Amino acid sequence: MAERWPAVRRGERAGGALVAYRALLGAQARAQTTYRTSFVVDLVGNVGATVFDVLAVVVLYGVTRELGGFTLRETLVVVGLNATAFALADLFFGNVERLPVYVRSGLFDAVLLRPLGALPQLLLMDLPLRKASRTVVGVAVLVAAVTSAGIDWTPGRVVLVVLAPLAGTVFFGSIFVATATLTFYWTESGELANSVTYGGRDFSSYPVTIFEGWFRAAFAYGLGFAFVSYHPALALLGRADPLGLPAWVGWVSPGVALVAAGAAALLWRAGVRHYRSTGS
Amino acid sequence: MDSVTATAAPSARPNVILLIRTFAAIVGSGFRRYSTYRQATVAGVVTNTVFGILRCYVLLAVAGEAGTAAGYDRAQLVTFVWAGQGLLAVVLLWRWTELADRIRTGEIVADLLRPVHPVTSYLAADLGRAGYAGLARMVPPLLVGPLLFEVHLPARWSTVAFFGCSVVLAVVVSFGCRYLVNATAYWLGDARGPLLLWTLCSAVLAGLAFPLRFLPEWLYVPLWLLTPFPSLLQAPLDVLVERDPPAIQAGLVGVQLCWAVLLLAGCRWVQRRAERRLVVHGG
Numbered sequence: 001m002a003e004r005w006p007a008v009r010r011g012e013r014a015g016g017a018l019v020a021y022r023a024l025l026g027a028q029a030r031a032q033t034t035y036r037t038s039f040v041v042d043l044v045g046n047v048g049a050t051v052f053d054v055l056a057v058v059v060l061y062g063v064t065r066e067l068g069g070f071t072l073r074e075t076l077v078v079v080g081l082n083a084t085a086f087a088l089a090d091l092f093f094g095n096v097e098r099l100p101v102y103v104r105s106g107l108f109d110a111v112l113l114r115p116l117g118a119l120p121q122l123l124l125m126d127l128p129l130r131k132a133s134r135t136v137v138g139v140a141v142l143v144a145a146v147t148s149a150g151i152d153w154t155p156g157r158v159v160l161v162v163l164a165p166l167a168g169t170v171f172f173g174s175i176f177v178a179t180a181t182l183t184f185y186w187t188e189s190g191e192l193a194n195s196v197t198y199g200g201r202d203f204s205s206y207p208v209t210i211f212e213g214w215f216r217a218a219f220a221y222g223l224g225f226a227f228v229s230y231h232p233a234l235a236l237l238g239r240a241d242p243l244g245l246p247a248w249v250g251w252v253s254p255g256v257a258l259v260a261a262g263a264a265a266l267l268w269r270a271g272v273r274h275y276r277s278t279g280s
Numbered sequence: 281m282d283s284v285t286a287t288a289a290p291s292a293r294p295n296v297i298l299l300i301r302t303f304a305a306i307v308g309s310g311f312r313r314y315s316t317y318r319q320a321t322v323a324g325v326v327t328n329t330v331f332g333i334l335r336c337y338v339l340l341a342v343a344g345e346a347g348t349a350a351g352y353d354r355a356q357l358v359t360f361v362w363a364g365q366g367l368l369a370v371v372l373l374w375r376w377t378e379l380a381d382r383i384r385t386g387e388i389v390a391d392l393l394r395p396v397h398p399v400t401s402y403l404a405a406d407l408g409r410a411g412y413a414g415l416a417r418m419v420p421p422l423l424v425g426p427l428l429f430e431v432h433l434p435a436r437w438s439t440v441a442f443f444g445c446s447v448v449l450a451v452v453v454s455f456g457c458r459y460l461v462n463a464t465a466y467w468l469g470d471a472r473g474p475l476l477l478w479t480l481c482s483a484v485l486a487g488l489a490f491p492l493r494f495l496p497e498w499l500y501v502p503l504w505l506l507t508p509f510p511s512l513l514q515a516p517l518d519v520l521v522e523r524d525p526p527a528i529q530a531g532l533v534g535v536q537l538c539w540a541v542l543l544l545a546g547c548r549w550v551q552r553r554a555e556r557r558l559v560v561h562g563g
Contacts, residue, residue, distance in 0.1 A: 038470070038472060041472070041473035042476065045473070045476035045480060048477075048480045049480060052483065052484045055484070056484065056489040056490055059489075059494050060338070060490060062494060062495070062496070063342055063349045063350055064341075064342045064343075067338075067341050068341050186319070188317075188320055188323070189319070189323050191320070191323050191324050191327040192323040192327060194327055195327040195329075195330040195331070196330075199327075199330045199331060199334060202331070203334060206338060210337055210338060210340075211334075211337045212337065215333050215334075215337070
């Protein structure tokens with residue numbers, strides 16, 4: 001990029017980029033709140049989506065007392081961690097799902113020509129502020145769950161209850177970006193990315209003990225979804241893992257998130273290099 | 281009524297054979313249109329499979345050691361999940377915004393000039409779409425499910441007939457709901473709010489997230505009779521897994537039939553009302 005914009009010196013470029021990103025974000029916020037009724041409807045609708053996800057779990061416990069050896073209160077900790085992490089990731093990274101639209105319409109060419117990073121532009125170009133309401137619900141569920149689950153609070157667990165959802169956010173964000181890169185190779189991949197992002201979200205709403213065989217192995221440890229909510233929840237609740245992993249596994253989610261972020265960054269770079277314009 | 285729109289009363293005795301031929305032609309074109317999206321079909325089948333496995337494990341965990349939940353045994357729950365994944369694409373609850381988009385852009389005017397009532401022509405196109413989905417999206421989950429889990433196969437021949445009727449009626453009920461939700465764009469300009477509400481309600485109340493019989497009886501019985509949502513997925517799935525004796529299966533299909541008739545009549549009425557006040561934004 002430096003050779004394309006030789007007049008701009010390094011320091012100025014970093015500052016200039018920040019200003020540009022802030023301008024993009026500001027324009028988005030103003031544009032989205034212009035149609036106030038639509039914006040409010042969207043905010044409320046997004047609350048509904050998360051509330052229903054939580055209610056669905058509660059309904060299942062109306063039929064059974066235990067799921068995979070976990071009570072409702074324990075499962076709600078898993079649900080709360082998961083909902084908070086996913087809502088935050090969806091807010092900041094979910095927009096990358098629109099990549100197929102940009103690629104198909106040729107808009108991605110314009111994105112690449114601008115002197116800013118392609119990924120930050122994509123994320124900020126249509127930042128769905130309406131999804132902010134989901135985060136509020138997610139946090140509320142998490143707070144209600146951890147206060148009613150009878151957790152024996154230690155300083156470590158206080159740190160974990162804050163750190164785990166943030167690590168989960170980075171993890172889900174990486175999944176969003178990584179699955180979106182598929183578009184560079186197969187424009188019409190459609191819902192395929194959903195099976196990992198939303199499949200993963202649903203997977204980590206439940207204790208992994210309810211799943212079995214290769215499916216559990218693939219989603220929980222192959223892709224790493226067990227570290228989003230299940231293992232941190234075990235550490236918070238002070239429960240031993242029925243599957244036999246040691247207790248410290250509950251604390252590795254930030255590390256897993258960083259590995260995922262690194263992998264997603266590599267995949268994204270490879271994808272952008274592979275990108276051929278649709279030429280329209 | 282001196283209206284020149286497609287919904288104006290026909291002047292002479294309608295030629296029934298011609299009407300049926302037109303309807304069949306539109307059904308065929310709907311089928312062909314959707315059969316061109318082959319790559320999306322493959323992607324959709326993979327997604328259905330992943331969610332099928334996921335939901336199976338969740339519901340089997342609910343059945344737990346006892347092996348039953350709300351009157352379903354394990355095999356019935358498995359069939360419920362896999363047939364549900366297939367039916368989802370046939371019934372098509374979400375992502376149909378064609379009518380709302382056409383109203384917003386003004387392209388709807390082309391539909392109103394055609395000699396076929398818009399509700400009829402959109403219904404025919406949707407039945408064609410559902411026909412293709414019935415082959416391309418319904419069959420794969422029904423083949424994959426039994427490979428991974430033990431499924432319940434219908435024990436009575438009547439079930440197969442009931443299921444066939446139930447699926448067709450579910451498509452019509454779904455179409456009626458989607459048409460009405462989309463038609464709010466005639467008044468609102470943009471149907472995003474109603475569409476969002478519809479997506480939320482149909483996701484939970486149609487029986488996709490969990491079988492509605494997991495709810496207490498005082499809740500699901502009124503829900504079933506007073507809202508169209510259970511007629512979308514829950515009814516055909518309950519018929520297929522033989523949750524109830526034949527008499528109740530017939531009753532479930534009957535409820536669907538009432539909703540289908542009611543919704544189609546509603547669509548025609550709304551369309552009529554809308555045309556009286558429609559101003560096409562031009563340009």
